[in-house]
Amino acid sequence: MSEKSVNTKKQIKHLRKGLSIYKTERSPYWHARVYISSQKKYVVRSTKETSRLDAAEVAEEILADLKSKQKNNHATAKDQSFEHFAQIYMNMARVQKRGVKNKYAFSDEAKILLRETDGVISYFGKYDVGKITSGMVRDYLFFLDSRRDKPLAFSTKAKQCIMIRKVLMVALEDGVIDIIPPMPKQRTKDAPRPTFTDKEYKHLMTTARRIASEGKTKVRGVLISHDHVHMWQFIVHSFVRPTETELFALRHCDIVVGGNPTHLELTLFGKTGHRISATMPFAQGLYQSVRSKSPNAEPTDYVFMSEYQNRTTAVNTARRLFNHVLEESNLRKDMSGNPRTPYSLRHYALQARLRGSKGKVNIYWLAKNAGTSVDQLERFYLKNMALSPEQIRNLQST
Template identity: 35%
Template structure:
């Protein structure tokens, strides 16, 4: 256990995201109802499927919550499996026990309908125009940047943790028909990747360059903040203030919206407005999996929005149908 946690700590280095992951793993493993507490110093070879089931019962019995969330149980099982694989790789474990399956309920991701998305970036642009009218160029740039940020994010499929490290040298303008941006996503939740955008992101990017120039080493958003975590927080503050002002902090189901909702919006709009979207290509471009798209997005599509695709037939097939 200690060797596994030490390895995570060493790999984390100064990366804030990895440090948080290491701390979360340590808390899950070493907490008062964690698997390290239950199994103690037992030989890892004594950890059988039956003992893992007993651990789950132990965790539920000693939880302060009345109903332990399945996601909490699943996280413990997943991390326990990681530790056992680590032990197996070090030849401390002769075989890997079968891990129990924990059923979890997928929580729908809050997003913005197309009209809401337009209302958002237009409201920020209106605030910029109002600031310009009174000669406040700093406020005008602040709101213009937020408007372009909203458009860029919906057009690029980026996560909130991916845009802060995006520099102009990571952005390539591709003059095809239609034109688009090719992004080098260097700090991703999954893996570094190249990602192509919708044409709307290109339009927003051109306005950003016009305001701030295109120095290769400069950050695309919040370029004056060298601390990129602070840049991310400041953008989130501005976005949430706009949501509050427009009464859009929650969706119709009471789910709280955040900058992550812009990524959810970009994916949902692809399925709603796209024609015969290749979900494998979309998953790769967005740095996710087909399974994730099916679980969190495809099953929420209103079939009425896709009635034309559902009823479409290959040319000449109508008579035979």
């Protein structure tokens, strides 16, 4: 049975329509929950009182104060409102990202802005952009948490702050405001990046090749073949993300076979936008194997799992096949109990390159080539890597 969240409301007292007080395990104080009818939203404030009767009085004061502030902070003209500049930002973003192949480039921002009842525009829309403060943004984040059984992740809160800042930047550029208030700092917690050791990866590929050679294993009617094994190896030797916008978006026209040194040049439109990426030498042989099996493929045909025109279906099918191989290899989870996914192949690829180069690879170029950043490499890969014999010798050198 799962533990109750410390934010779960344990005592609730309804004072009147649109006003209530409650307590949680997290705090000894009562909180006031006030409904602001003009914006169709709830606002939560701590009463700083442990007594229910005292808290009820403070709640009434909070309600009166909020109503007064709402009137003072609302824009007197529509072209001064947050909603006005949010609309300008969205129009600009649509135009700028119209040619981007990543279909998720704009939709995520739109969801944050336009989410009903508690989206950024729903909350700040009527506010004068010049009167929005850091405290108001902090209150908005608290409001979001108050509507949920569990608080939002810090990374999710950070995305809300980034979106607010982008809209305010438009107002700044138009000369309507002189400064953007600092956004509340969000504590970030790095999610684990499950990967493989060299021994585990070798065992995984040995198992995958055995299953493919037997030609008997089907997952939801799909036979695991050597084409799938080559696809998984391609991730490791190209650093691409196993996603709908990178690996599964690759068409033959996106690949140039290069030499001196042996490599493939990939044109990608992934998570971080457009980039030209070079592969390791082995990827060229994997690609040529794909080409030899499809000599009549059109330049616009997909490279991997081309039988699926719906690329979401291709991604989901590939994931199920990979999960089966993980189970057969007894590698479904890492030593810390974190589940592995096709993304673990990319994580292994980056660590293997850093480790295999014996410190010679330029991490800036590796990060750029993989569509990530040096900061990401240091946070998620370098700090978790065991020292190589060369590094230990360097450490012990006199």
